[in-house]
Amino acid sequence: AAAPAAEKEDPFEQELRKANEEMIRENHAQALRSFNTLTQHYAHEPLAHLGKARVLEILAKAERSNQRVLEAIEAYKRYLAFGELVTSDQEFTAAGNKCIEHLRFMGFLQQAVNIHELLIERLPRDTKLRNQLSFTHLMANNLRQVEKVAAETLQLWPADAVAQLHFGLALMNLHSDYAQAQPYLQYAVESQAEGTQEAYFYLSLGESLQRLSRQSEALEVYGKGVAKGFFASLYQRSLYNEPRLRAKPFWQPRETGYERQLERLQLDWRSIRDEALALLGRGGSYFADEAERLRDKGVWQQYELYAQGRQVKDNCRRTPITCNLLQQFPASAGCRRGQVKFSVMQAQTHVWPHCGPTNCRLRAHLTLVAPEPEKTSLRVAEQERTWREGELFIFDDSFEHEVWHNGSHARLVLILDMWHPDLTAAQRGSLSPI
Numbered sequence: 001a002a003a004p005a006a007e008k009e010d011p012f013e014q015e016l017r018k019a020n021e022e023m024i025r026e027n028h029a030q031a032l033r034s035f036n037t038l039t040q041h042y043a044h045e046p047l048a049h050l051g052k053a054r055v056l057e058i059l060a061k062a063e064r065s066n067q068r069v070l071e072a073i074e075a076y077k078r079y080l081a082f083g084e085l086v087t088s089d090q091e092f093t094a095a096g097n098k099c100i101e102h103l104r105f106m107g108f109l110q111q112a113v114n115i116h117e118l119l120i121e122r123l124p125r126d127t128k129l130r131n132q133l134s135f136t137h138l139m140a141n142n143l144r145q146v147e148k149v150a151a152e153t154l155q156l157w158p159a160d161a162v163a164q165l166h167f168g169l170a171l172m173n174l175h176s177d178y179a180q181a182q183p184y185l186q187y188a189v190e191s192q193a194e195g196t197q198e199a200y201f202y203l204s205l206g207e208s209l210q211r212l213s214r215q216s217e218a219l220e221v222y223g224k225g226v227a228k229g230f231f232a233s234l235y236q237r238s239l240y241n242e243p244r245l246r247a248k249p250f251w252q253p254r255e256t257g258y259e260r261q262l263e264r265l266q267l268d269w270r271s272i273r274d275e276a277l278a279l280l281g282r283g284g285s286y287f288a289d290e291a292e293r294l295r296d297k298g299v300w301q302q303y304e305l306y307a308q309g310r311q312v313k314d315n316c317r318r319t320p321i322t323c324n325l326l327q328q329f330p331a332s333a334g335c336r337r338g339q340v341k342f343s344v345m346q347a348q349t350h351v352w353p354h355c356g357p358t359n360c361r362l363r364a365h366l367t368l369v370a371p372e373p374e375k376t377s378l379r380v381a382e383q384e385r386t387w388r389e390g391e392l393f394i395f396d397d398s399f400e401h402e403v404w405h406n407g408s409h410a411r412l413v414l415i416l417d418m419w420h421p422d423l424t425a426a427q428r429g430s431l432s433p434i
């Protein structure tokens, strides 16, 4: 008996199958050529664009090429633009999420928001899609949007842990409303739900408790963070860390290897002081308010000379003596994970306990004006000390620290960050700036 005539395969299907086979055989260069041809000849076929996006993202990874990432994003966008013509919700959201992942990686957060909104429009009952949107807003530090999206999600799903987490973070960082934020953060972190287990969330919950004077509960949270490997120790809670660096709250100059450079600066502390005082005398408008919501009360301002290893040129022009001295100290001026700045703290200021972002630096304070040492205090982990004019001390600001100024006259210091002495030259050259 004659076999039934095989139905002739549609030419698009046939070429698509061929291109997909090339991809499976990991012949990515050839697969890309095939998908390029497909998208040209069958521009109206969603799967041609999806296939092209997938090859491009594989190539992006293999070639470590951002250009390829951009091309993959473009191909995904063309696929997503078919909207309703793509019948599989699952395939559509998977592609959308991949596209978002690449956009986040490239820092194109507003474009990512557009894709999130496209997905939510298609699947309005999917909480995860909304939580992913508020997470992108969180990455962009767009706290108003985080608050808005999380509040909407909670209207629909009041028990959703990730939405509670994002809402709590907004209350804390936007409104400094620790009493309201704390239960949200606690519920979320204790739920252990996917999307709630990150160092930053443990840190925020702990800090909300500390700001409510619930110190022992905060330590319990930090202890859990240590157990999960999020924090180096109870007190050292920086998030951008390199392994195997010596860590302790206070350092002696000779232990750092920078003794000579530090002594040189200290020798000239009066000239440095006079430059800073001259600036303050000009109305103080050159100093900027501390902007990270670390202040409980008071006035605390800074004048930056170096940031992320680069000179702040306009500021250095006004303080040439200090900046010339610092040029002789490249491990400080060139520390891409730190700053050099004048820090002026007015009387009746309290700075909340907090940790710096990284363990890759040490922080020196050269004290310029400190008329009331007995009324000021810096606590680092469990040790306290104060400022004395002309003196210099060094601490590791990745450890929790807290500042009080209970006197009646301003305190002025030069703060210098320095590369942690245990970092190799290669690390100093390649670590991302902070």
Ligand code: LMR
Pocket (backbone or CB within 6 Å): 343, 344, 345, 351, 378, 397, 401, 403, 413
């Ligand atoms: C800090 O680094 O948080 C403080 O030591 C800064 C300051 O001005 O005291």
Ligand code: MN
Pocket (backbone or CB within 6 Å): 354, 355, 356, 397, 401
């Ligand atoms: Mn600090």
